[in-house]
Amino acid sequence: DTTLPHYYSREFTLRGTKGFAKADQKLILTDGNIPEIYDTYDFYKKEMGSSDAYKEKFLPACWRNITDEQRTLGHGGMDYIEFRVFFDCLNEGRAFPIDVYDMATWMAITPLSEKSIQNGGKVVEIPDFTRGEYKNRPSGDVLKL
Known part of the structure; x- marks a missing residue:
């Protein structure tokens, strides 16, 4: 839902074969480092903030060095x-x-999702707006920002 009252959250979650990250809880779990805690409250109490250990190595400098004033300039x-x-x-x-x-x-995702839903969840092809030129585009690293 996008209109019902709730706290601000982008609900960023990343799942992969070797780990899991959830932004709201500042939580990172990696393969072989997943505690067997079956009580949700105890789990979050122990694991919240575990992403702090990864900041220095993986967080881009523009985020590591952001000032309090810059944080107030939007989002x-x-x-x-x-x-x-x-x-x-x-x-x-x-x-x-x-x-x-x-x-x-990015902007095509919403109308394509709507089309998929209208068609019972059928796959909808994402158009190649570059007409194949994306294959020639050099890849960039966001960490160089």
């Missing part, structure tokens, strides 16, 4: 970082990490 600092990267790319003549094709693909 917990995301707006500041996005604008900073945008203007750094302009000033340095670098390619933007997100382009019009990324945006078109």
Whole structure:
């Protein structure tokens, strides 16, 4: 739901074959490091904040070094970082990490999901807005921001 009252959360969750991360609880579990705690309250009490151990190695410098003032500039600092990267790319003549094709693909997800739901959950192909050019695009690393 997007309209009923609730606290602000983007509910970021990442699941993979070797681990699990959940942003709201600052929780990271890795293969071989999953405690057998069967009480949900006890589990969260013990494991909440476990992502802090990964910050120094994996969190990009732009997030490690963000100031309290920058965090107030919209969406917990995301707006500041996005604008900073945008203007750094302009000033340095670098390619933007997100382009019009990324945006078109992201914006297509909602209407394509709606179409899928209307058709009983059938798979709906995501259009290739680049006409195959994505194959020639150099991959970038968000950690270099």
